Amino acid sequence: xxxxxxxxxxxxxxxxxxxxxxxxxxxxxxxxxxxxxxxxxxxxxxxxxxxxxxxxxxxxxxxxxxxxxxxxxxxxxxxxxxxxxxxxxxxxxxxxxxxxxxxxxxxxxxxxxxxxxxxxxxxxxxxxxxxxxxxxxxxxxxxxxxxxxxxxxxxxxxxxxxxxxxxxxxx
Numbered sequence: 001x002x003x004x005x006x007x008x009x010x011x012x013x014x015x016x017x018x019x020x021x022x023x024x025x026x027x028x029x030x031x032x033x034x035x036x037x038x039x040x041x042x043x044x045x046x047x048x049x050x051x052x053x054x055x056x057x058x059x060x061x062x063x064x065x066x067x068x069x070x071x072x073x074x075x076x077x078x079x080x081x082x083x084x085x086x087x088x089x090x091x092x093x094x095x096x097x098x099x100x101x102x103x104x105x106x107x108x109x110x111x112x113x114x115x116x117x118x119x120x121x122x123x124x125x126x127x128x129x130x131x132x133x134x135x136x137x138x139x140x141x142x143x144x145x146x147x148x149x150x151x152x153x154x155x156x157x158x159x160x161x162x163x164x165x166x167x168x169x170x171x
Contacts, residue, residue: 018082050087
C-alpha cells in the first residue's frame with residue numbers, strides 16, 4: 001500500500017521523475033517549511049540534477065493537470081521544490097530521522113519500479129516499431145502497385161484525348 005501511495009506522488013516534470021516538497025514533507029511527517037529550511041541550509045548538497053524549484057508556469061500547469069494535489073497547496077504563492085531520485089536520497093541525509101530513513105527506502109523502491117516499468121514500455125515500443133518496419137515494406141509494394149495502376153489509367157486517358165493522326169474510322 002505504501003508503494004502505491006508513493007507512486008501517485010511521483011510526477012514527470014522536465015522529463016524527469018520527481019517528487020514535490022509538500023508530498024515528501026507529508027511522507028516524512030514533518031512540516032513543509034521545516035523540510036524547505038533543511039534543504040536551504042544544505043543547498044550545496046542539492047545541485048540542479050538533484051532538486052530544482054518549479055517555475056510559475058510549470059506550477060500552474062501541474063495544478064491544472066493534477067486533481068490529487070492538496071487544496072491548500074494549490075493556492076500557495078510559494079513554488080514547490082521538485083526532487084529527483086538522487087535528491088530524495090540526499091534528503092534523507094539532511095533530515096536524519098528514523099522515519100525519514102524508512103520512507104526513503106520505500107521511495108527508492110517506487111522509483112525503481114517506475115524505471116523498470118518504463119524500460120518494459122520502451123521494449124514494447126521498440127517491438128511495435130520493428131513490426132511496423134517489417135510490414136511497411138509489404139504495404140509499400142501494394143502502394144506501388146496501386147500507384148502504377150493509377151498512373152496507367154492517367155496515361156490511357158491522355159492517349160484518348162490526344163489528336164489522332166492517320167486513318168480515322170467513321171469519317
